[in-house]
Amino acid sequence: MRLFLKCPHCKFENTFKSQVTSRIEYAMKHNTKIKKLNCENCNKNLEIPLNKIYAKESxxxxxxxxxxxxxxxxxxxxxxxxxxxxxxxxxxxxxxxxxxxxxxxxxxxxxxxxxxxxxxxxxxxxxxxx
Ligand SMILES: [Zn+2]
The missing domain is CATH 1.10.287 (Helix Hairpins)
Structure with missing residues (x-):
């Protein structure tokens, strides 16, 4: 599903695709509690705790x-x-x-x-x- 996270610098809502259905599953699959991503808007390296990632109705x-x-x-x-x-x-x-x-x-x-x-x-x- 499509998951979302807000950039703490510019508040841009970044999105990425994942097969997981929960944060716990994501943490187990990728063996981390942090999602690393480049902000699409300000291009900063983001390290977002998984608890800040959210799903939205499509x-x-x-x-x-x-x-x-x-x-x-x-x-x-x-x-x-x-x-x-x-x-x-x-x-x-x-x-x-x-x-x-x-x-x-x-x-x-x-x-x-x-x-x-x-x-x-x-x-x-x-x-x-x-
Ligand atoms: Zn940003």
Whole structure:
């Protein structure tokens, strides 16, 4: 995921990609409690404690969820209109109403996963003794 850290000199928000899901995992994988990075704005060498690194909810993920929601809704509506014209039973209509909820459901799940991913990273700090 994309992680962020603020430059203490110019307050620029630097970003980098990592496979880790928590600060603890980062510390174990790289065997350090410090992230070394050159500030993209002022070019200073930064040594930032991992506890200052944070994750943010990704706009791309929300955009992706939104597109799935839109395409899914259109597909469901086409499907729905087709079946509605051939089936008139109340059970069939009930099932179709549930199908209408699928794109909403996928959208909500994607948003929830993203929120969990970000809060998992942001709420677990490294203890000082490590
Ligand atoms: Zn800077």
């Amino acid at each position: 706009k791309h993920t929300y955009l992706f969820a939104g597109i799935i929601f839109l395409i899914g809704s259109v597909l469901v509506l086409i499907f729905w209109a087709k079946i509605l014209s051939s089936s008139k039973s109340p059970m069939g209509l009930y099932a179709l109403a549930l199908i209408l909820l699928v794109p909403v459901w996928i959208y909500v799940i994607i948003k929830k996963q993203e929120r969990i991913r970000v809060s998992t990273f942001n709420y677990a700090y490294l203890s000082e003794e490590l």
